[in-house]
Amino acid sequence: MLNMSISTVSRALKDHPDISKETKEKVRELAEILEYEPNTYAINLRTNNSKEFGVIVPAISNYFYHSFISSLEEEVRRYGYSLIILQSVDDPEIELENLKRCKQSRVAGIFVSITSKTEDIKPFLKVEDQDIPIIFFDKVPAFEACNKVCVADSLATQLAVEALITKKKKKILALFGDINLSISNKRLAAFEKEMAKMGSTISYTIDFANSAKAASLAFTKALEESKPDAVFCMSDEILTGVMKVIQKLAIKIPNDLSIVAISDGFIPQLYFPEIAYAETSGFKLGKLAFSRMMTCMAGNSFVQELTIDSVLINGGSI
Amino acid sequence: MLNMSISTVSRALKDHPDISKETKEKVRELAEILEYEPNTYAINLRTNNSKEFGVIVPAISNYFYHSFISSLEEEVRRYGYSLIILQSVDDPEIELENLKRCKQSRVAGIFVSITSKTEDIKPFLKVEDQDIPIIFFDKVPAFEACNKVCVADSLATQLAVEALITKKKKKILALFGDINLSISNKRLAAFEKEMAKMGSTISYTIDFANSAKAASLAFTKALEESKPDAVFCMSDEILTGVMKVIQKLAIKIPNDLSIVAISDGFIPQLYFPEIAYAETSGFKLGKLAFSRMMTCMAGNSFVQELTIDSVLINGGSI
DNA sequence: AACATTTTCGCAAAGCTTTGCGAAAATGTT
């Protein structure tokens, strides 16, 4: 319509220095009128990179992931990217399929939290060989040579335990999640390390529960058997199980019993008194994961494992 | 490598009847070895449709949306689609930008829950004119000529109220969310309709709160002033505010006070006794939204407003 | 005015598929 070539129009719209002001103006005006919108597929095909990141998680409807995703989305939008969300429903096969999906849609990078059953991470490494950076977050593989961002399990555990010790608690019940999850083991190890520091001045019981209901049962049993004066809950799931029993038995917090948890903070503030917790923020982890992705995409970076700090949020439950 | 044309390879990989079995076999084998993967961009460019849906929500980290998204993702995956998630942070401008994003990446369809401040829905209708179907869900515009799937606000409210009436409650405190939200008004209207049915046998108080904290305050005030024997909570947010006060004052549920809520069920089961609620399932809504999208994409369908049923889940709080 | 330099634009290829149409090869029919 303007009697000029496609290449001139293309350059005009991208403010290329080769094109005169007048031409640019004319092109922009007509583009406006015609509501021209570049075809993303053609751009991607030509430039061979997309403005999308893949996010692979075991399940979205997890206490932790939606704050991570929400925070990550906020960040990527600023840079003109979008997020493709894929759930693995804790199944390594679907996870693999999701990975393939990401590779096929040639995303710019992938954020992945692996399932509890994922053992073979070679497929992930293979994707990285094709210059699609992968940032593992939260549930990360044990294998060293990959980029990971995690919450500070050991620090968070330490903070939570220290809070109990400061309050001179003597009999701690520590409840952990599924014994097969690495996160449980990390937090357990940190817990036992703290206990070891204290020598025999503190006694403690340890139990595992892989659901809120199981946590309720374990807690009820422990109440009868070991009469703890404080409970350490490794996760929101455990905490909700414990709190249900506390409401049922009308146990007075913190007089009869102290509670401390590790959490991102949503669940703890539902109760009265609010539960003290060592913060593991999905929000912060999202920001960190993104900045890590950006440096990876820039290219010049070594594989690294990063953790976000944790702080103790006081809540009247200890 | 196989000494055949690109078109033959293309057809062989798609099991086109024009190609002989032997050729197909050879192509497939080599494709396997070379780990050939079709370039999605080129396919999309050529066929002009993508295997992605856009999802635009005010915020992911909402009690309701992650179950919706989770359920939707499950469904779309079966059909080979992915989900692009975009947050509007309750800002109509960002919402518009997100819509543009979807249009530009030429998604196959868009699921959108509008912000509380969205007034102009013309941009949405314009996108529909370009054959990108839009399904509004949950927070939908008042404008009729668009596809909507919603929870049954009025039925849910009715079920919740009926549960209180059955238990012969006489003084109901009804707490609603932000008075400007259409959802609050719908539920309020339904509530008042139920009350009107009962004539003067029941007295009730109504209040609004646009945060959990505000709900705590409103509830505390109402406790002193009107001494209700039952509380109706319009949403999870309201419920959490109310429950915090209940824990604080150690009010005995259901002896001193009955509680009923409208919820998708996660929050109510955190308490003891579990809170009775009329179910508004994000999970079910996701399924419905998807099936609606499919019929829209098939083309031959009129604009419709659909709602999902609600059922009362008993919980010992009434 | 003759030449050099800068400004401004267009040609054409490339990125990777899909697909209509035609043609060669293979097979069937009398």
Place this chain on the structure above:
DNA sequence: AACATTTTCGCAAAGCTTTGCGAAAATGTT
């Protein structure tokens, strides 16, 4: 054996950009 039909494949265009390179036009320089 001569023809008709079916099977199998390839050519080439199209989808919409980007971009290197060359060329024309405009401007500057002596």
